[in-house]
Every structure is written in C-alpha cells, then in structure tokens.
Amino acid sequence: MATQTAQQAQAGSHLLPEDRAALLRAMLLMRGLEERAMSLYRQGKVPGSFYDGYGQEAVSAGAAFAMAPADRLCVLHRDLAAHVIRGVPPARILAQYLGRATGVTRGRDGNVHFGDRHLGCVGMVSMLPDMMLVATGMAMAFKLRGERRCAITWFGDGSTSRGDFHEAMNWAGVQKLPVVFVLENNQYAYSTPLDKQFAVDPGERAAAYGFSGVTVDGNDAEAMFEATRAARERAISGQGPTLIEAVTMRMHGHAAHDDMKYVPKEQVEEWRKRDPIDRQEARVTGAGGAVEAIRESVRAEIDAAAEEALAAPMPDPAGAAEGVFGVGEAEPLGDGLAPWSGFATGAPEGVS
Numbered sequence: 001m002a003t004q005t006a007q008q009a010q011a012g013s014h015l016l017p018e019d020r021a022a023l024l025r026a027m028l029l030m031r032g033l034e035e036r037a038m039s040l041y042r043q044g045k046v047p048g049s050f051y052d053g054y055g056q057e058a059v060s061a062g063a064a065f066a067m068a069p070a071d072r073l074c075v076l077h078r079d080l081a082a083h084v085i086r087g088v089p090p091a092r093i094l095a096q097y098l099g100r101a102t103g104v105t106r107g108r109d110g111n112v113h114f115g116d117r118h119l120g121c122v123g124m125v126s127m128l129p130d131m132m133l134v135a136t137g138m139a140m141a142f143k144l145r146g147e148r149r150c151a152i153t154w155f156g157d158g159s160t161s162r163g164d165f166h167e168a169m170n171w172a173g174v175q176k177l178p179v180v181f182v183l184e185n186n187q188y189a190y191s192t193p194l195d196k197q198f199a200v201d202p203g204e205r206a207a208a209y210g211f212s213g214v215t216v217d218g219n220d221a222e223a224m225f226e227a228t229r230a231a232r233e234r235a236i237s238g239q240g241p242t243l244i245e246a247v248t249m250r251m252h253g254h255a256a257h258d259d260m261k262y263v264p265k266e267q268v269e270e271w272r273k274r275d276p277i278d279r280q281e282a283r284v285t286g287a288g289g290a291v292e293a294i295r296e297s298v299r300a301e302i303d304a305a306a307e308e309a310l311a312a313p314m315p316d317p318a319g320a321a322e323g324v325f326g327v328g329e330a331e332p333l334g335d336g337l338a339p340w341s342g343f344a345t346g347a348p349e350g351v352s
C-alpha cells in the first residue's frame, strides 16, 4: 500500500494521487448517475419527483472521504457521492430512483430518503433537519460506550432556521460529542435566499454553542476533505463537534419540477466557472492522472448500471409493509467502505 511522501506531508495535503483520482471518480459518478436519473425521470420512469446535487458534488465527496469504516453517516438529498464512497453500487442507486425491488429501500421510497444500513448509513427522514438529531444521538452512544468513532451529517442553509438544528448543536456542544455537522450553504432553501434565511452567518453559530466552526469552499473537494479530516480528528480525540459551513451553489431547481425562475441567471453562470469537477480534473491532470480514462470507465459503469436497474423487477405489492416498521430486535448497522489511503497506512481506526 502506498504511503504519503515527505513532500506531500510538507505541503499539508493528506491525499495521495490515487486519492485525488478516487475523489474525482466519486464526483463523476454522482453527476453521471443523477443526469441519467433525471433523463429517466423525464421518460416517466422515476416515480414522484427527482432531486439532485449538480454542482455540489465536492461537499459530499470530500467529507465522506474523510470517514472511517466504523463511522456513521446521515446522508441528505444532495449528497449522493457519500453513498457512492461508502460502497452503494451504481445499479442499486438507479434501482432506488426507479422504485425497483433491488433499490436500497426495495421500492418503499421512490427517491432520496435512503441509506444502506449495512454500509453505516442511516436513511434520511424527510423532515429537515431531523438527521442532525439522529447523528447527535449516535455520537452520544459512541461517547457512552467509549468508542473511538464519529457521526457526520449534512443539511442545508434552510435547515438552520428550525428548532432541531439548535437542539442538536446545543446538546453536541454541551456533551462534546464526536459529531461533524456539514452545513451545505447552497444560497437557496427552495426559493428562499440567504438574506431572508438568517441575519448572522451560520458558521459563526458554532461558537455560541461552544465548539469550532469553519467556513470552507464547498466547490473544492480537497478543501472539504481536509476540513472534515481535521474535524473527525477533533471528534474522536474528545474535543467535540465541528460545524463545517460548505459554501456552494444549488445549480438546479429544488427538484425536477422547479425551473428556479427566482434565481438570477448571472448568479448561476458565475458559479459555473467554479465547477467542482473541473477543478478536481485540473488537479488530477496536473499530477499526471488519466482523466479521460476515468471519465470513460465512469460512463461505462453508468450505462451498465442503467441497464441492470431497468431490468430489475418492481417490488411485490404483497410485501409493501415489510421492513417499513421496526419489529423485534434491530439489526446493528454495518461498516462502510473508507477508500482514503490514510486509513490503510495509519493506526487502526474504528471501535477501540
């Protein structure tokens, strides 16, 4: 297994060339899968609406890449790259959107409310930002059991106005819990712009709850990775939570039905110049990586995934209520993939 060079350590980066390529690959898969799902939606094959995270790929890719196998993730509706990184196969993701029996929720939910428990992910509750409380609860359990691992969740700028945001921040701060809060500041909560959402920069709120808050360029996957890696270090060494404000832009409507007439076109064009995938491609190319080969293999993977998902059966209506309500002993969450090279080269991670 490759180890970091002294040069890399000096430059302050914890990423090897293969990590940079893996980040790019996860973002390309997210974008490609969502583009394919949007096209399937337009063909009437995706029930309900369709939500995507176009332009925000670096936020979930960079943050999820810093998580160890035994860490636990509450992934939100614009964070598909986190599912990809934890190991959900592309065909299973498309089958989820298509409502098929082979999707993560086996057809119980048509779109983004999913998480593969076997990979350490808790399916998101639609009521926002409930997952902040779930992540905080898991972190509380880690602390009580003396386990060296951490929970992470993502949420939007709109979520910061709800009571549950403050409850989670407060309890996590009081208890110094091992949790990372990633605030995805994408300029709009549906049609509500930031100046109608809060009067105080939300990044500053962490201090009011007694823990660290950092603002990061959310269109830079490596900056997201480094900030999350540092936050996780703080979390597992007992220094408590971190609020990471990832500044980005929602480049598409709230969902497929929304033409976002309320967003000035110039604003979108300005952000297009900061596309996170273009930026990571430039880095990978600069380090001698074969970007076109990565793109080609991602395209082939998505084609194969679409074929497999479209051939998958619909769920049997007779079993519609199965697995919807918790009955009996709950199966514990499993561990997910953690492809960052630092986990292979460093000290053993996870439950002590």
Ligand SMILES: Cc1ncc(C[n+]2csc(CCOP(=O)(O)OP(=O)(O)O)c2C)c(N)n1
Residues within 6 Å of the ligand: 078, 126, 127, 128, 129, 155, 156, 157, 158, 159, 160, 184, 186, 188, 189, 190, 250, 254
């Ligand atoms: C309590 C609650 N109110 C309303 C909704 C409907 N809803 C889903 S996403 C959303 C906007 C959320 O905005 P934000 O938190 O900024 O995240 P973004 O979608 O911009 O990523 C709304 C209003 C909801 N899911 N939960």
